[in-house]
Amino acid sequence: FSLLICGDPFRWRSFAASVASCLGCTMVALYPPPNLAKDAVATSASGEVLALTSAALFALASVLLRRLAPNDFDTGCYMGVNGLIAIGLSPALLYVAHRGGLEQFRPPPVSTLALLALNAILGCTFANYLFTSALLLLSPVVASVCLSLSIPISALFDEVLMRQHSFSLAWAFGASLVAAGGALGGDVHPG
Numbered sequence: 001f002s003l004l005i006c007g008d009p010f011r012w013r014s015f016a017a018s019v020a021s022c023l024g025c026t027m028v029a030l031y032p033p034p035n036l037a038k039d040a041v042a043t044s045a046s047g048e049v050l051a052l053t054s055a056a057l058f059a060l061a062s063v064l065l066r067r068l069a070p071n072d073f074d075t076g077c078y079m080g081v082n083g084l085i086a087i088g089l090s091p092a093l094l095y096v097a098h099r100g101g102l103e104q105f106r107p108p109p110v111s112t113l114a115l116l117a118l119n120a121i122l123g124c125t126f127a128n129y130l131f132t133s134a135l136l137l138l139s140p141v142v143a144s145v146c147l148s149l150s151i152p153i154s155a156l157f158d159e160v161l162m163r164q165h166s167f168s169l170a171w172a173f174g175a176s177l178v179a180a181g182g183a184l185g186g187d188v189h190p191g
Contacts, residue, residue, distance in 0.1 A: 005064065008140075014139075018181065021177070023177050024174045024176070024180070024181060027170060027177065031170040032171075033168065059140065062135050062143065065135060065136075066136060066140050073136060075133050079132065131143060149179060152176070152178060152179050155171075
């Protein structure tokens with residue numbers, strides 16, 4: 001996307017980082033880990049399709065943001081507007097999902113609500129602010145490839161701390177390719 005929309009020059013290093021990251025993500029998807037806990041999240045084909053669609057739309061939005069953002073772009077204001085839109089649309093979407101029978105809505109316990117709030121602050125707001133800042137300072141390719149480092153990091157957290165999945169050697173190799181792509185792409189500067 002960034003070659004066509006932003007006019008970024010072709011770089012072999014960025015290309016190699018993207019290929020390594022894509023191959024690693026493919027291996028991760030092809031070798032799902034077995035569940036160790038009965039309440040562990042299961043992998044499904046529809047989930048894979050939704051994740052791929054989400055990644056493609058996220059990449060397109062990242063490139064468009066870099067292309068259309070002015071030089072004096074205020075990342076904090078942008079994230080604030082995104083938050084207000086999410087707060088405004090979420091109740092309506094939850095209501096439609098509940099009424100349509102897609103998802104039953106029940107108020108969560110206070111402990112779950114506290115963990116969701118902490119996740120929203122650290123895992124969404126802070127992470128998205130850092131990603132948007134990196135996107136504007138670097139390039140969409142570098143920022144997105146480095147973002148894929150969350151795969152091996154979350155797997156390590158999942159297996160070591162939560163003990164919900166056990167990852168195969170092929171899965172670990174795929175995650176290593178993702179990490180190699182992040183390391184390779186992390187040293188590329190725009191322009």
